[in-house]
Amino acid sequence: MTLGFIRPETVYEAMEFLSEHKDNSRIVAGATDVMVQMRSAKSTGHAEEKPLWMVDITNIPGLSYVNFENGIVRIGAMTTHRDIARSAVIRDVVPFLADACRSVGSPQIRTRGTIGGNIVNASPAADSLPPLTALSARLRLISRKGPRDVALEEFFKGPYRTIIEPDEILEEVYFEAPESSSGCAFLKLGRRESLAIARLSVAVLLDVDESGKISKAAIAPGACLPMPARITSAEEALIGEIPNEEAVHSASLEVGEEMVRVSGVRWSTEYKKPVVCALTKRAIWKALGVDED
Amino acid sequence: MKKVKAEQKKLISFTVNGDDVKVEISADTRLIDVLRNKLNLTGTKEGCGIGECGACTVLMDGKPVNSCLVPAFQVEGSVIETVEGLDKSGELHPLQEAFVEHTAIQCGYCTPGMLMSALALLRENPKPTREEIARAISGNLCRCTGYHQIIAAIEDASAKIRLSE
Numbered sequence: 001m002t003l004g005f006i007r008p009e010t011v012y013e014a015m016e017f018l019s020e021h022k023d024n025s026r027i028v029a030g031a032t033d034v035m036v037q038m039r040s041a042k043s044t045g046h047a048e049e050k051p052l053w054m055v056d057i058t059n060i061p062g063l064s065y066v067n068f069e070n071g072i073v074r075i076g077a078m079t080t081h082r083d084i085a086r087s088a089v090i091r092d093v094v095p096f097l098a099d100a101c102r103s104v105g106s107p108q109i110r111t112r113g114t115i116g117g118n119i120v121n122a123s124p125a126a127d128s129l130p131p132l133t134a135l136s137a138r139l140r141l142i143s144r145k146g147p148r149d150v151a152l153e154e155f156f157k158g159p160y161r162t163i164i165e166p167d168e169i170l171e172e173v174y175f176e177a178p179e180s181s182s183g184c185a186f187l188k189l190g191r192r193e194s195l196a197i198a199r200l201s202v203a204v205l206l207d208v209d210e211s212g213k214i215s216k217a218a219i220a221p222g223a224c225l226p227m228p229a230r231i232t233s234a235e236e237a238l239i240g241e242i243p244n245e246e247a248v249h250s251a252s253l254e255v256g257e258e259m260v261r262v263s264g265v266r267w268s269t270e271y272k273k274p275v276v277c278a279l280t281k282r283a284i285w286k287a288l289g290v291d292e293d
Numbered sequence: 294m295k296k297v298k299a300e301q302k303k304l305i306s307f308t309v310n311g312d313d314v315k316v317e318i319s320a321d322t323r324l325i326d327v328l329r330n331k332l333n334l335t336g337t338k339e340g341c342g343i344g345e346c347g348a349c350t351v352l353m354d355g356k357p358v359n360s361c362l363v364p365a366f367q368v369e370g371s372v373i374e375t376v377e378g379l380d381k382s383g384e385l386h387p388l389q390e391a392f393v394e395h396t397a398i399q400c401g402y403c404t405p406g407m408l409m410s411a412l413a414l415l416r417e418n419p420k421p422t423r424e425e426i427a428r429a430i431s432g433n434l435c436r437c438t439g440y441h442q443i444i445a446a447i448e449d450a451s452a453k454i455r456l457s458e
Contacts, residue, residue: 003320005366006299019297028364035323036343053299054320102344106432107410107435111356112363158456193433195345262315288385 001050002179005254007059013055014169015144021053022166028054029078030112032105033121057169063116066090070144074174077116081128082107084115093177096184096203097131103188106195118169119155122162123197125223130203131186133228135175143168156227170253182207182216185286187279189225197222200276204283206238214238219251221283224276226261231258235279252280294352305369310333316365325349326341326361330376336376336405340434345388347433357413357432377410387457388392388412392443392451406411407433409445419455423448 005028008014018025034054057063068085073093075084084090085102094156101286104118118128119139129152134142141164150171155162164170178184184205189256190196201222209215217235220228234236234254243246256277260269285291303346306315316331328334330350341346342361349360352374379386387424388411391397398404414421414429421429426447427440435443 004299004301004363005320006297007366007369008297017297017299028367031364032344033363033365034361035364038321039342054366056364094333094335105344106347106359107363107413107429107434108347108350108357108359111358118438132366195347195434 003054004051005056007056009059009061010200011060011063011142011169011171014055014060014143015167017055018167019054019144023061024051025166027054027120027169028056028248029058030080030114030115032045032113033117033123037213061123063171064114066095068177071177072174074172075115077119077170078114080117081105081113081118084109088194092282094131094135094175094184094187095285096205097128097135097187100127100188100201100203101129103186103190103198115173118197119152119173120162122156122160122209122227123230124226124252125198125201126228127188127198128187129228130201130220130222131184132173132220133204134184134203134205135178136218137173137175139173140170140171141165141168142171146170150271159226172229173239175273179207179216183289185283185289187283187286188222189275189279200224200272200279202276202279204280206284206287206288208288209242212242214241214243214247217251219255219280221255221259221276223282225262229262231255232276232289233236233258243290246250248281248284251284252277255280299383303366303369305365307368307371309373310375318365320364320366320429321360322365324351324353324358324368324373325360327361327365327368328373334377336377338402338405340402345434346403346406347430348403348406348412350409350433352409353411355403355413355416357410359432360394372411374409376408379408384413387453388415388447388450391446391453395442395446395449397438397442397446400456403433403435403437407435407443411450414447415451420451 062183063076065076068089081101081104091098163168186203189200203220204217207216216240219234239250256273338348340346344359344362351360
């Protein structure tokens with residue numbers, strides 16, 4: 001296989017090249033997934049005959065930022081997990097996204113890996129996706145045909161598959177900042193603390209109104225569904241309730257049920273079902289400001 | 294407008310441990326290949342090759358990266374630091390000295406990467422807690438020491454560096 005690279009300096013140059021080489025281009029940013037995938041393609045001999053062009057977008061300025069204006073948080077696709085985890089805006093407005101990005105891989109991976117890459121790679125275990133899903137984030141995709149905006153939940157077709165066109169670039173992910181009265185939590189379970197892909201994770205975003213009742217709820221588990229989704233049945237179990245053990249318990253059961261409904265019964269279900277319930281419970285209480293431990 | 298061209302090979306320039314270097318690379322060359330095979334800087338070790346062990350950790354523009362996951366074409370113009378840059382004219386860096394004193398080295402394979410992660414930490418945070426140290430080296434696996442000696446060495450080195458400044 002012939003392998004080449006191009007380092008465009010503007011988004012326009014990148015879009016131009018991508019539109020000319022639709023079928024055999026691959027966008028590279030932090031490269032933490034691409035390098036591993038290329039290596040395994042080589043070793044399994046599944047490399048294609050065609051030349052493959054790596055379109056390196058790290059030379060394009062202006063794709064790495066966190067902006068907070070008019071109630072909307074915008075994160076440039078090239079923003080690294082390290083920068084998001086350290087961003088004062090993210091830590092203040094959506095701390096569970098900071099926690100999720102801080103749990104990615106290792107310091108070395110977070111230095112290089114980008115939120116755009118995490119989204120487009122579309123791993124079911126991607127750490128940034130549960131909080132972004134709970135936030136009902138939207139994506140801006142750009143190409144020579146112009147920009148288009150899609151809801152994050154409509155972006156995924158399945159594990160590692162999305163609706164992005166080969167000539168499109170993810171420019172940014174954005175979402176409405178939650179009310180200041182809301183609480184959020186992201187919990188992740190891996191085989192060890194660091195350098196571990198999530199076996200299970202869950203993001204919870206809740207708002208409690210003046211009467212003390214839960215008025216808004218978003219619950220998005222990770223690593224147990226083919227693609228990110230909110231569990232509306234679990235959210236409904238909480239809405240209108242003054243936080244209580246029973247409601248939290250039934251919401252957590254809904255997450256377990258939904259996991260089995262969507263992903264089927266697997267060898268790991270006996271373990272994963274009670275554990276995802278327990279993780280959800282803890283995350284709900286944490287989002288409510290109650291530390292169970 | 295000039296049009297950027299796709300390339301298969303390129304002569305790239307960057308600095309390694311303060312020296313300017315020029316190296317010819319291909320599209321599939323990784324930073325670790327450049328360091329070990331082109332520049333003969335074999336202090337940087339390759340462990341897993343997929344970013345899961347941290348043995349190949351070097352600093353790129355001051356931040357720790359897995360050199361097995363960095364495509365060489367992205368290294369153009371950057372500042373790379375490897376374990377070979379730690380000692381100055383034969384004098385070990387305080388981190389290296391502390392690793393020796395605390396027996397923080399057993400088989401030694403993780404040590405170069407461990408030292409680079411520790412160096413990045415101490416530059417940013419000269420007085421880290423043990424927890425901060427553990428977090429800074431969380432991307433570096435060691436299968437011999439159990440980490441305690443390494444953490445103690447980094448703690449000790451941080452104190453010595455602060456005293457000498």
